[in-house]
Amino acid sequence: MNEILGTGRTFRLRINVVAGIVCALMALPLCFARVNPFLRPRSYAAEQKTKLADLRERQVALCKSLGRHREQLASLRAGLRKHKIRLESAGNVNQRIAELAKLAEATGLAVDGVQPGEANRLGPYTMVPANVQATGTYPTCVAFLRALKQTFPDTSVDSFDLTRRPDATDGSAGFRVQLLWYTTTGERTEK
Numbered sequence: 001m002n003e004i005l006g007t008g009r010t011f012r013l014r015i016n017v018v019a020g021i022v023c024a025l026m027a028l029p030l031c032f033a034r035v036n037p038f039l040r041p042r043s044y045a046a047e048q049k050t051k052l053a054d055l056r057e058r059q060v061a062l063c064k065s066l067g068r069h070r071e072q073l074a075s076l077r078a079g080l081r082k083h084k085i086r087l088e089s090a091g092n093v094n095q096r097i098a099e100l101a102k103l104a105e106a107t108g109l110a111v112d113g114v115q116p117g118e119a120n121r122l123g124p125y126t127m128v129p130a131n132v133q134a135t136g137t138y139p140t141c142v143a144f145l146r147a148l149k150q151t152f153p154d155t156s157v158d159s160f161d162l163t164r165r166p167d168a169t170d171g172s173a174g175f176r177v178q179l180l181w182y183t184t185t186g187e188r189t190e191k
Contacts, residue, residue: 100152104132109134109140111134125182125183128180129180138173141162155179157179161175162176163176
């Protein structure tokens with residue numbers, strides 16, 4: 001019987017030793033600084049506090065920027081309501097081309113050609129490109145663009161090219177501007 005009891009104590013001792021080893025192995029990761037926050041150096045905590053302060057400063061700056069952008073958006077919307085532009089029909093393209101040519105000539109440009117492009121539909125609107133080629137001095141080109149903005153607020157400049165002609169003695173240059181005319185998608189309307 002003592003033999004049986006003796007082996008039982010040995011067995012319990014072995015189980016206790018194995019359980020102790022398993023517990024020690026399970027607790028071992030807690031001894032490393034990456035797992036146990038209490039073992040991390042104080043510099044790590046200071047570094048994290050600095051990062052948090054930087055993120056808070058960035059948040060404050062972004063909130064201020066967002067506020068400014070919201071104010072600008074409200075101002076732009078108010079301006080759009082105040083200066084609402086009535087768009088014409090894309091069917092009036094020939095009339096617009098003639099008006100562009102007259103405007104270019106009235107500002108002192110010698111018109112070489114005004115060519116409309118293929119209209120592109122953008123939801124409820126249609127965008128009609130127009131290529132204006134003319135000859136004139138730089139001041140006349142600037143005068144044309146200024147007059148264009150005032151006369152046709154529904155037209156924007158997509159690209160602009162001014163090339164000096166080497167044979168010109170009067171300072172004239174070749175002028176090419178790609179315009180975008182924003183219109184409604186409705187049928188032709190007469191003025």
